[in-house]
Amino acid sequence: MLSRQAPVPSNRAPWSVVAWDGKTLEYWAKEFEGADAVINLAGRSVNCRYGAANRRAIMDSRVDSTRVIGRAIAACSAPPRVWLQASTATIYAHRFDASNDEATGILGGNEPGAPNTWNFSIDVAKAWEQAAEEVYLPVTRLVKLRSAMIMSPDAGGIFDTLLRLVRFGLGGTAADGQQYISWLHEEDFISAIYWLIEQEHLSGPVNLAAPYPLPNSQFMQTLRAAWGQPIGLPATRWMLEIGAAILRSETELILKSRRVTPGRLLADGFEFRFPHWSMAAKDLCHRWRAGENASLAERVGPDHCVETQTSRGSR
Numbered sequence: 001m002l003s004r005q006a007p008v009p010s011n012r013a014p015w016s017v018v019a020w021d022g023k024t025l026e027y028w029a030k031e032f033e034g035a036d037a038v039i040n041l042a043g044r045s046v047n048c049r050y051g052a053a054n055r056r057a058i059m060d061s062r063v064d065s066t067r068v069i070g071r072a073i074a075a076c077s078a079p080p081r082v083w084l085q086a087s088t089a090t091i092y093a094h095r096f097d098a099s100n101d102e103a104t105g106i107l108g109g110n111e112p113g114a115p116n117t118w119n120f121s122i123d124v125a126k127a128w129e130q131a132a133e134e135v136y137l138p139v140t141r142l143v144k145l146r147s148a149m150i151m152s153p154d155a156g157g158i159f160d161t162l163l164r165l166v167r168f169g170l171g172g173t174a175a176d177g178q179q180y181i182s183w184l185h186e187e188d189f190i191s192a193i194y195w196l197i198e199q200e201h202l203s204g205p206v207n208l209a210a211p212y213p214l215p216n217s218q219f220m221q222t223l224r225a226a227w228g229q230p231i232g233l234p235a236t237r238w239m240l241e242i243g244a245a246i247l248r249s250e251t252e253l254i255l256k257s258r259r260v261t262p263g264r265l266l267a268d269g270f271e272f273r274f275p276h277w278s279m280a281a282k283d284l285c286h287r288w289r290a291g292e293n294a295s296l297a298e299r300v301g302p303d304h305c306v307e308t309q310t311s312r313g314s315r
Contacts, residue, residue: 002028004042023064029072035080037197038140040069043086043128049248050117059124062086066131074135082141082197085132089148089182089209089260091125094118096178099213101263102146102205117250129205141203143196148209148260151280152186153288163288166224172232174240177217180259182209185274185283195270207262211275216254219277226281 002020020028022042032038042065044057066085073079092100093108100106108114108122129144151159165171184192192208214222224232235243237255244251262270274280 002031022061023068025068025071025075029075032072032076032080034078037082037084038069038073038080039084039193040066041086042066046121047249047253049245050120050250055120059127062124062128063131066128067134070132070135070137073137073140079137079139081139081200082143083132083137084143084145084193084196085129087129087144087146087205088121088125089146089207089258090121090256091129091146092258092260094179094257095259096180096257099259099261100207101261102207103263105207105260115252118252118256121252141200143203144205145193145196146205146207146209146260147189148182148184148207148213148258150186150189151183151284153284159284160288162220162223163227163285166220166227166229166232169229169231170233170235171220171224171229172234173217173220174235174254175216175237177215177220177234179216179255179257180213181216181219182213182258182260183219183277183280184208184210185272185280188272188274191273192265192270195265199268202264202268206264207260208265209260209262210272210277210280211261211266212277213259213261214277222278223281223285226278226285 001015001017003017004020004022018028018031020026042061044054044061046058048054048058050058069083069085073083089100091107093106094111094114095106098104107126109119109126111118132142132144149158151157153159162171188210189208196202196206220232224230237251240251240254244254265272274283
């Protein structure tokens, strides 16, 4: 595993940790020799205000790390069989009329009246994917993971944030509530990663999202029901703008309609354990109540702060 955090010795994790800076081709590249798979998840969190410094960090952390990983793979004498490269479902257009799958989905960036922050996110997504395609990799299969919001009970995650609103009676409809939320349970995300490693015929963009996205109003109503909260105060658009400014975030995360479906996963027979939000919400609420809302680092040790993983048959 590669991490920009200083490696901490641990006997709890069955992997080694190698330091890197996410942009410079150095000694860490030898870790890719003979690897079965490289999984790059590096990137600065987008849960922030999109000022100039944060925009630069969001873009550079994704493009630089992706570009240098491509160079490292290209230099291998025994390159990995597959490179799973993180991307985002945010690359698709804000729409309500139809779902965005890999074959017929519309990429965003040309929606009339879209805020500048939304266009910035799409620019990042496109540059991220383009960086992965800059090098010629005749042996290594490249899969671009267009992930929706991954739902897990971890502290500080998106589910934890939404559940906090529900617990305090604030988890009502956001704006008009018609904007779609695309999501994926963490167990299906992990299963899909393993599944994609084995599907040697699949390359290019793959949507990692549950098959049934929901409008915001239904999504929050289902979450309130799963928690047992009868009250959910709605929030108007101007209230959301004020709240996002106070929390140092952006309303794009709430207001953009992400109607994304996993066309390629479904076509190739991937089976979701949690295809419906009602099932996922009940499971996540149960696990949160059971105390599984500790962060991943707290649950399995600091070595689990994964940014780039290599998997080898001998490990």
